Amino acid sequence: MVQCWYMDDRKEDPQDDHLLEEIDTTTLCNRTGVEVWYFHPDQIRPDNESPSLIKLKKDRGYTYEDEIKVDPSMENYEAKLKTFFSEHLHSDEEIRLILEGSGFFDVRDREDKWMRIHVFAGDLIILPAGMYHRFIPDKHNFIRARRLFVGEPIWTPINRPDGDAHPCREVYVEHLHHNDKNGIEKHVLEPIS
Ligand SMILES: CSCCC(=O)/C(O)=C/O
Numbered sequence: 001m002v003q004c005w006y007m008d009d010r011k012e013d014p015q016d017d018h019l020l021e022e023i024d025t026t027t028l029c030n031r032t033g034v035e036v037w038y039f040h041p042d043q044i045r046p047d048n049e050s051p052s053l054i055k056l057k058k059d060r061g062y063t064y065e066d067e068i069k070v071d072p073s074m075e076n077y078e079a080k081l082k083t084f085f086s087e088h089l090h091s092d093e094e095i096r097l098i099l100e101g102s103g104f105f106d107v108r109d110r111e112d113k114w115m116r117i118h119v120f121a122g123d124l125i126i127l128p129a130g131m132y133h134r135f136i137p138d139k140h141n142f143i144r145a146r147r148l149f150v151g152e153p154i155w156t157p158i159n160r161p162d163g164d165a166h167p168c169r170e171v172y173v174e175h176l177h178h179n180d181k182n183g184i185e186k187h188v189l190e191p192i193s
């Protein structure tokens with residue numbers, strides 16, 4: 001199940017935890033719009049998917065799935081890590097269901113502070129379109145995840161500050177302001193056993 005915290009600002013070894021202050025997933029969702037679910041790892045196998053996962057995919061319209069493995073055997077590993085760890089956003093949600101291993105998704109909160117999300121097998125994470133983030137493996141250097149998407153996937157990262165001018169950024173920032181005034185519309189589901 002995910003663990004989240006605000007990061008310290010040490011620049012050394014980004015694969016260290018960099019834990020400053022722990023936060024819960026409701027705070028994470030409230031301050032960023034990130035949503036997280038947990039499925040028992042037995043219930044994410046394609047031949048034994050939990051009804052909740054099937055429903056989530058149907059409700060969200062996720063029609064595309066593939067897998068990504070990030071470990072040192074990956075082609076152009078160092079270059080890929082550099083791309084993942086450059087602060088960027090996407091025009092669409094980034095959805096990852098963690099199948100094996102672990103890693104860190106770092107996301108900017110509404111005050112531009114880094115929050116770190118440590119993900120493990122069974123975690124499903126949805127990063128909203130237009131939110132700045134980055135990814136790095138933890139010290140185990142291994143993660144395998146299912147990528148989901150609505151329609152034909154677009155994985156293009158738009159680095160900061162170029163992302164500031166993208167229409168999805170304005171929509172995202174407006175959504176955060178709306179939540180400030182009206183409370184969050186989304187909520188984080190409790191773990192499913
Ligand atoms: C564990 S998925 C690898 C990271 C990734 O796919 C991505 O797009 C990060 O922003």
Ligand SMILES: [Fe+2]
Binds near residue numbers: 090133157
């Ligand atoms: Fe990304």
